[in-house]
Amino acid sequence: MMRSPGLSASERLWRGLLLVTGFGVLSLMTPLLAASFGAAHIDFNQVVDVVLATLGGERPSSVTARIVMELRMPRIVLAFIAGFGLAIAGAVLQTVTRNPLADPYLFGISSGASFGAVVVLTLFGGAGALSNALSISWLGSVSLPMGAFIGASLAVLMVLALCGRAMSTQIERMLLSGVAISFMFGALTSLLLYFSGPQAAASVLFWSLGSFAKASWSGLGLPLLVVAGATVIILLFKRQIVAMKAGDETAHTLGIDVQRLRLAMLLLCSLITAVLVANCGGIGFVGLMIPHMVRLLLPGRFALLTTGLVGGLFMIWVDVLARCLLSYQELPIGIITAVIGSVFFLFILGSKRRG
Numbered sequence: 001m002m003r004s005p006g007l008s009a010s011e012r013l014w015r016g017l018l019l020v021t022g023f024g025v026l027s028l029m030t031p032l033l034a035a036s037f038g039a040a041h042i043d044f045n046q047v048v049d050v051v052l053a054t055l056g057g058e059r060p061s062s063v064t065a066r067i068v069m070e071l072r073m074p075r076i077v078l079a080f081i082a083g084f085g086l087a088i089a090g091a092v093l094q095t096v097t098r099n100p101l102a103d104p105y106l107f108g109i110s111s112g113a114s115f116g117a118v119v120v121l122t123l124f125g126g127a128g129a130l131s132n133a134l135s136i137s138w139l140g141s142v143s144l145p146m147g148a149f150i151g152a153s154l155a156v157l158m159v160l161a162l163c164g165r166a167m168s169t170q171i172e173r174m175l176l177s178g179v180a181i182s183f184m185f186g187a188l189t190s191l192l193l194y195f196s197g198p199q200a201a202a203s204v205l206f207w208s209l210g211s212f213a214k215a216s217w218s219g220l221g222l223p224l225l226v227v228a229g230a231t232v233i234i235l236l237f238k239r240q241i242v243a244m245k246a247g248d249e250t251a252h253t254l255g256i257d258v259q260r261l262r263l264a265m266l267l268l269c270s271l272i273t274a275v276l277v278a279n280c281g282g283i284g285f286v287g288l289m290i291p292h293m294v295r296l297l298l299p300g301r302f303a304l305l306t307t308g309l310v311g312g313l314f315m316i317w318v319d320v321l322a323r324c325l326l327s328y329q330e331l332p333i334g335i336i337t338a339v340i341g342s343v344f345f346l347f348i349l350g351s352k353r354r355g
C-alpha cells in the first residue's frame with residue numbers, strides 16, 4: 001500500500017503519536033470500565049475509588065471492593081495476557097509460514113495443548129482434578145502447562161512433517177494439515193473424557209471451551225512471565241522474522257537459517273499457547289483475527305506490540321460479553337470467539353478469492 005503523497009514526515013509522526021496515545025488511554029480505561037460490568041453492577045466511579053484505595057495500600061474489605069479486586073480484576077488481567085499472547089502467536093505464525101490463515105487454533109496447536117493438558121488431568125484423576133490443577137499447586141504451576149506444551153509441540157512437529165520443506169509455498173496443504181491434526185487431537189481428547197467420570201468430564205469440558213473464572217492474582221505469574229519473555233525474544237528476532245515475508249530464498253541470501261528460525265518460532269508460539277490453554281482453556285481464532293485487523297490499521301508495518309495490545313483489549317471485552325450476555329450464567333469464551341472468528345475466517349477466504 002502506497003503512502004499518501006501529501007503526508008509529510010512530521011504529520012506521520014504526529015499520527016503515530018496520536019495512535020499510541022489513543023491505545024494508551026484505552027489500555028488504562030478498559031480494565032476500569034470492564035470491572036463495572038457483571039452480575040453485580042458497580043458504578044465506574046466506585047471501581048476507580050476501589051482501585052485507587054488499593055494502590056494506596058488499603059486492603060479491600062467491603063463487598064464491592066472484594067468483588068472488584070479479588071474477582072474481576074484478576075480475570076481482566078488474565079484476559080489481557082491471553083489476548084496479547086494469542087494475538088502475537090498468530091502474527092508470528094502468519095509471518096514465518098507466509099500463511100495469512102495461520103492461527104494457533106487452526107494450526108492444531110490449541111488442540112494439541114488441550115489434549116496434553118487433559119492427559120495430565122486424567123492421569124491424576126478424580127472429580128476435583130481440574131479445580132486442584134488450576135489452583136496454586138505443583139500440578140497447576142508445572143505439570144499442567146508442561147503437558148500442554150508437549151501436546152502443542154507434538155502438533156507442530158506433525159504439521160511440519162506433513163508439509164515437508166516447502167511449507168511456505170504450500171498454504172492449502174499446511175492449513176489442511178493443521179485442521180486434520182486439530183480434529184485428531186480433538187477426537188483423542190473426547191475419548192479421554194468419555195472414559196472419565198461424569199463430574200470430571202463436565203468440568204474439563206467447560207474448561208476446554210475457555211474461561212477466566214478461575215483467575216487469581218497468585219496464578220498470573222506464569223502466564224505473564226511466559227508471554228512477556230516470548231515477546232522479548234520475538235522482538236530480538238524481529239528483523240529476521242520480517243525478512244521471511246519475502247520468501248525463504250531471499251531470507252537465505254541475507255544469512256538467515258530459515259528452517260531453524262521457523263522451528264524456533266513455532267515452538268515459541270507453542271509455548272505461549274500451551275501456558276494459556278493450561279490456564280484458560282481453548283480459545284480460538286484470536287490469533288487469526290487480530291493480526292489482520294492491525295494490518296488494516298497500520299498497513300506495511302509489523303506492529304507486534306500493537307497487535308498484542310489490540311488482542312488484549314479485544315479479549316477483555318469478549319470476557320465482558322461472556323459475563324453479561326446471559327443472566328446469572330457465564331458463556332464460555334471459546335464459543336464467542338469461535339462465532340466471531342468463523343465469520344472473519346469466511347471473510348478472509350472471500351477476500352482471497354476476489355483478489
